[in-house]
Amino acid sequence: MGRRIALFTGLLLALSACDGRHNWMAGAGAEAATVERLFIVLMIGAAVIWTAVVGAAVYAHTRRAHPNREREARLFVIWGGAVLPTLLIGALLVWGLTILRDITADEGDLTVRVDGERWWWRVIYETPGGDVVTANEIRLPVGSTTLFRLTADDVIHSFWVPALGGKMDMIPGRETTLALTPVKTGNWGGLCAEFCGGAHALMRFDTVVMEPAAFDLWLEQEAQPAQVAAGDPGFEVFLDEGCGACHAIRGTEAAGPVGPDLTHMARRERLGAGIYDMTAANVSRWITDTHAMKPDIDMPPYPHLDGARLEALVDFLMRLE
């Protein structure tokens, strides 16, 4: 018996994804705490009802059969079968709707638009100075509420940072909202929670929760254009190869809207939508052997690039801080 309980508990822990970064019980977000409360109340409610129903069944089974008075039986059916369940489920519904209102708020201290793409995330900070575009990494100040305005470019995706709160569908042509209030600093994992095609399982992102002052500095730097010296040999390769048709580097003529914005790419912790560490070796392989790194993506591989040209290109990209 003890072994079985251990096994069962282990399974539950595995199901709750207790790897820390994706743990919805990590206490990292106010909305996650709300979802946790909902879970606990539902579990306790279910346990009480289960006990009552099984108790009634056992009672009926062990008692010697005898005819019930019709009035008694009818009362039992009306109360146990209609009135109590209606009251209970009605109360849960009303309470659940207030929770829904809390996590789909329509205002926050900060607004971030996130656009689900196949298979990466376009991220746009709305600031008084204008939109600040980035990709695949979201940074948030601890202790304040961020309103996410979500949409999708092509197919339905779902935006989910388990440690911070519930998930929300991203629907082409529509905007959905989600509020997240992180209460713990750290790098919390995010992912797409709706099957969206080939590289769906590789559609992830980092959510870096920072102290407010550090966040403000980060956003200020993120808003700056890239520093690209005239005649930078790596940037020449970038333009020659046509990378700028798909990728934007603010402050240069590269303004392609198809792929992730690369203006401050080297400041991101990961490459390829949360998949690889942002290292020169990985970036180099990403360019030459693209589909081995991430299958199905809309970026062509550049296997002909090698030697000094590849090196200059990678060196240039890694200087985009």
Ligand code: HEC
């Ligand atoms: C036809 C459009 C297209 C072209 C041309 C293209 N890319 Fe991409 N690139 C993409 C798309 C789409 C992604 C996102 C793939 C994903 O993660 O799902 C991407 C991703 C990347 C990333 C990862 C960004 C991140 O945030 O993780 C880098 C770096 C990159 N491309 C560099 C290049 C370079 C360098 C070139 C030229 C040699 C190039 N790309 C040419 C479409 C393109």
Ligand SMILES: [Cu+2]
């Ligand atoms: Cu997706």
